[in-house]
Every structure is written in structure tokens, then in C-alpha cells.
Amino acid sequence: MATGIRDKVAILGMGCSRFGERWDADANDLMLEAFTEALADAGIETKQIEAAWLGVCFEESNVGKTAGPLAQALRLPRIAATRVENACATGTEALRGAAYAVAAGAYDIVLAMGVEKLKDTGYGGLPVRTRGTSNDLWLPNASAPGAFAQLASAYAAKHNADRKDLKRAMAHVSVKSHANGALNPKAHLRNRITEDDALRAATIAEPLGLYDCCGVSDGAACAILTTPEIAKALRPRVETITIKALELSVSNGEESSFSSWDGAHIATARTAGARAYASAGVTAPRQQIQMAEVHDCFSITETVLMEDLGFSAPGRAIHDVLDGTFDRSGALPIQPDGGLKCFGHPIGASGLRMVYEIYQQLHGRAGERQLPRVDLGLTQNLGGHPHQNVCAVSIVGRHGA
């Protein structure tokens, strides 16, 4: 009988590069930057790592195939290494592969690395890519903002929401993330904006304006994992942080081809969220989770996710957002690090970056953006589009919490 992942895997160390338009750095540099921090944090040597997982999404405009680029960048001593990819949920996928290998008892110490070097394409936004040989023949040539903008039209119609209220809530989400990003030295975007800036910005995909869209960044983030026992033995004076849940849900075509979905929520987030709460023993998310890093690729995504993850009652997300519930000073801070919106979104690194922020908050190392008390934090990482996606949810916290 499977017993899940709760408290079976500890995070021994984490690292995260500065995110942004890193014209000076390639993927090797970014990976090394994150790894150097993680290795020092874990207090181990490279040779103690027995296996590694590399998450990178757009490998064709980036590092190329296989986990070789990770092995080369860090000169790993010919250990097992695997490249994983699950679109924008790739970072969590790398963490998941590594964590489950430790939980299985196959290895003592492993590395999960996520990296993306996006700013070598010559244009803004994500690289244009094939959706698959057959899909290209009929699927619209949608951009990511266009795909997520669908949520806004369907959400407003379903909940009979005033479009202006929805736009204001979306603006509030971005204003909040900019305010948080301004306090984060590693963030891509560190400027503050006003609600007016957001509302007046150029339209990218109606109703999403420029400030409703996250940054496209270069960066890397990584985690060194082990068992709680080894973590305690190696670092007796440091509080042990463990993984409480690490769940994944993948669309099977129901949202896109079966007419039961309303187009106004992320179905996989509900499934993965429910499984993660069950795994972590969370029954009242709004009360038991002290912070969350969700996939705020677009402000509307963050807004609907508040309902999907049980942080807002159905149809109440707009009100809760506008009430400041999810601000850094609110009852449940969301993206205290600035999120994808402002920390940035180097695809393969993002899932690990989310965990990195919780890890920093748990250790009290979050600097100016430190929250008063975090025992459990949640990450939600989404790959694909609302109608067809991969959704990963993790819950991380103090050992025993």
C-alpha cells in the first residue's frame, strides 16, 4: 500500500540565480550560480550527490537534449542524470523526480535543477513553437496570454462579474506582485506600479494588458534533497524542512473536448490541490497554509487559482483580491517574492523557484519580505493552457508541522 511522500524527503539546501534578462549568462552560468548557493547551504560536496534531475522546457532554443548540459555545467562525476519536461511545470517535475527517488530509498542525496535561457530568441514573449505535428494542422496559433485570456471571458460570464471589477482585481494582483518584487534582490522586475498603470497599459490579449502578463526571464533554481534522518545528521543545528505533498494532475482532453468544463477554472489545479491537501493532512487551506506561490503567469490565472486551491469561495476571488487578502500584509500572502510576474519566469526553473521562496521564509531568510510566521507553504505550478495542462502542487513545511 502506497503511503505517499509526506515527511519522507528533506530539503538539505537550495539555490536560485538572479532572474532577469541575463545577457551576460548562458544556461551553464545560471545553473552554476544556483548550484553554488545550494551546495554551500547544504554544506556538502558535489561528489556526495548520487543522482540528478534537470528540468528545462524550450531545450531547442536553449541547452539542447538530455541531462548532459547539467552534468557538464557542474562537472558531475558521471552520476545518473535525467532531463524532464512538463512545459511550465517542468521545475516541479524535476523536484518530483528527485524527491520520489529519495523516498523510494534508491539514493541518499540527489539534485533537482531547473533552468531556462530564454533571452536568446531575439524577441519578447515565449518562443513560438510547434504544438505537435497533427495539432499544428488545426489548433489556433495562440499565444500564452491569448490562451489564458480565455479564462477571463468565461469567468466573467459564469459569475456574472462586472468586467471592470475583474480588471481591477487583475490589476490589484499585479500591483501586489510588483510591490513584493521590489523587495526581492533576485527579482527580474523590481519596480512598483499603480492600479492605474495596470489598467492603462497596452492590450496584449484582451482583456489582458501588459501588466497582467509575467516576465520572460533567464534563470535557474535548484534543490538538494535527502532523507530527514540524513538532514538532521548532516545539519543538526538547522531546522529540517520536509516535503508534505508533491502532486501532479494532467488534462486528458475532458476540458478541451468534453463539454462539462466551464472554461472559468483550472480543473487540474483542483485535482492536484485536493490530492496535495490529503497528502499533507490539510483540511482548511485558508487557515492552515500561511503562504503560497502560485502560477501567476497572468493575473487572471492567479485570480481563478485562489478558488481552485480553496483560498477563496467560488465566485469570491475578485472580492478577496480587492480586499487585500493575498497581499503580503494580508491573511494569506500569495507570491511574497514577486511571483512569476516579477521574480520572473525562466520556465524550467519556476517550480523550484516557488519552493525556494517558501524554503527561505521557513528559515527566516527572506529579508525585507520576511513573513511573520510560516509553517506550511504551498506551490502550484502550471504547464500548458487552461484547457489542456499539467498542474503540480507541492506543500513544504517544517518537519513535523
Place this chain on the structure above:
Amino acid sequence: MHGLLATCRYEPRLRLDRSAVYAQHRWMGEGLKSLAKGTRAMAAWDEDSVTMAVEAARTLLAAAPASPAALALASTTLPFAERLNAGIVAAALGLDPSVVARDVGSSARAACTELACALQASRSTQLLLAADRRVPRPASALEMISGDGAAAALVGEGAVVATLVASRSVNADLVDRFRESGEAYDYAWEERWVREEGYLKIAVDAIGRCLDEAGVSAADVAHFALPAPLPRANEAVARRVGIRPEALVPTAAESIGDLGTAQPIAMLDVALRAAQPGAPVVVAAFGSGCDVLLLRRTDHPYPALAASSGRSETSYLKYLSFTRQIALDWGMRAETDNKTAQTAAWRDHAGLSRFEGGRCTRCGTVQFPSLRVCVNPECRAVDSQQPHRFADRQARVLSHTSDWLAYSPAPPLQFGQVDFEGGGRVLIEFTDTDPDELKVGLPVRMVYRIKDFDAKRGFRRYFWKATPVR
């Protein structure tokens, strides 16, 4: 009875303002002023002779349901020189693969030649389509007078609306205009010569002989349909033949323009709808000779045709871009390689060409694309689906956006999810919309359009798009 069962015409929605065209040419082409009146039909970027023929045929077959044994597509602007264009149309229409499909062209009278052959031929049902999207040289007279559009005629046994009385075909290699294979633009000779030596001799003679053969007096002709790509050529011919000026069928030059190969069939459609039972109707077309058909209207009612609504377009630069005559800076996103895997296109041709998905015989769920396992989570039956065509069903918008980031030749790219009547959901592009028209719940219908161009290899692929029901 054998004869003409129905006709119809299709014009794209956009109407390019000719004064806007003239405004851009005036500095060098003051002489175009006399042509700078009214509007001309302008195809959207995603329309060509194939897609317009499909739309004309769908309108026709909706009004007069039939299973044609043959399909001919007449055009001088077929998108493919090698690949059966009529075959693309037949597949989009969902016609039986046994349909005899052929392309005809090379002259503006090609459709008339084909119609005469069909009316003289066997008893089988034949679908004749004519479509043109001509791209004349900028600042040419043809750019001003031509319009984009299509027309369709159905020939066969049954409740015919007109019968053939007589026809006449004359071949004459009088070169009024030409375009060598592979060339972009027509080259036209002096209009006065074409009128005097061409229309007023060759066409006049052919029409006269056709009427003589049938024993019908020119003065008794009730409707005379002759395209007039030269100003008043139809009037001059009618006068010379002895046809009354009242019999002249309007050319729609002021609003639509000359539809090229489709024009005689479009004008015949106008004529027959206006004709009284028993009325003699003449349709003729000129080009490398002349074809003349004398028809007689029967007393069968004409299948109704919904009036097409146009939308004003005043950007000549947009026209130049839509016709790919100027290359704007579309940015790097437009550099995407749109190579079509022909293996995959053939595997999925039922879905791509005739928009066929599946209906589960176990649970009734309608789905697109049709995978082997039913999408209904309570069913998941394997190999349980029967073909289900979405093309002729209406749908309602579930979600939508206007995407300014994604590349589209006519930004913004509009797309969203639609739910079909009778079931089925598809993420689909929208086309021919008005600003702010997209709304959740908006009824839409499907149209066959160009999806992508592969400029690198000279290929275009088609798929269905949703357009508001008007």
C-alpha cells in the same frame, strides 16, 4: 426534366472603397479617377478561390440538397498549379470520394463553357463552381474594377429553374489579356481594340447565331447577362445584337466589382431570380472567344438566397498586405516554419477537410478530434465512435480573446472555445468579426478558410473557423 436546379453567389464580407485605392494612386494615375466610384468585394487574408468556392457550394447545397456526381471548379486564380483544387473543395464539402472533380480555367469564360457542357451532357447531377481572387497590378484598371467572389450552379434532373434552349461556343485566340504560368500579373491590350474587334464582332456574332438557331428574336430576350470588364461593353453588345436595354442584367460593378470567372454565373443568378416563368435568358462570357447560353426560366420557385452583408474597408495598404503584394514587418513570431506534414494531414483528412469528429455509439458524446478512446470520463469506450460532421452545425462561444501577441496576417488573432449544437467543443479561430462583437454565448457558424501559409515551400493549409451568425 434536365436543366439548371439552382444557382447562387458568394461575395466576401469586406468592401474596399475604390476612392481609397485611387487616393493612393492619384499622384501617378490621375486617369483612374473615372473608376474611383463605389466599392469592390475584397477577400479576407484567409480566403482564396478554393475557400470562396466552398462557401458558394455550401450555400447552394443548403438551398438545393444534392449529391453531385461531378464537380468542376472554374477559376483563373487557383491556388495550386499541381494539386487538384476541385478536390480540396470536394473534400471540404464532404462529397463522396467517387465524385468526378476537375479544375478548369485559363479564361474568364471557363465557367460558361463548363455550364454549357453540363447542360448538354448526361442526366447526372453536376456541381459547377466558379471563383476568382484576382490580384491585378497596383494602379491598373483591373485592380479597380475586379472584385473577389464565387458563384455556383447545380445541373441535373428534377425541379429545374431553367432549361437550356441553345448554346454557342466560339474559339478565337484574340489576346485581350494574358498571364504566363508563374507570372503574378495580367498584361492587357488596348480596351478600344478589345471592344471593337472582340466584343462587338466575336461576341455579337456568337450571340446572334445562338438566338437564330433557337429561333428567338433578340428583342424577346428578357434578361441578358454579359460581364462588362470594359466600361459598357455589355450595353454596346446588346445594342448591336438588338437586345432591349431593359434586359441588361446589372453587373454590381458599383458595389462588388467584376468577379472574373465567377461573374457570368453570378449574373445568371441575378437574372434567373428576376425572370418570369417562360422568360428567355441569355448568359454570355468573353475571353479567348465566346460562350453563349440561351436558357428558359421554368415556373419552379427559386431557392432563397440570404442577402450578404458587406463591411466597409478603407485601407488600401491592408488590401496590398492581404494580397501579399507588400511585405510588412510582422516580427520574428511570423518566421515560424509552417511546414505541413502531408502524412499527418492525410491521416487526419476527415477532421481537417470536412471537419469530422466522432459520436460515441455507447454514450452519445460528440467529440473533436476523434481519438480512439471516448472522452467521456464515465464511458472511455474504445473504437466506439461514428463520424460526426461539425461543419454545418452552429455553435456558441464559451470563451474568447483578441490576441495581439500571436502572429496573424490580420491582427488581432481571435480565437476561443465554442460548444456545438448537438454536442462537441473545439478551440477554434474566429474570422470576419466586427470589433467588440465576440461575446460569451454568441452564435457562430463554421467557414472553411486558409489556416496558415508556408511561404518557404509554397503551400497553404486550410481548416474551419467560426464566424458570427448574422
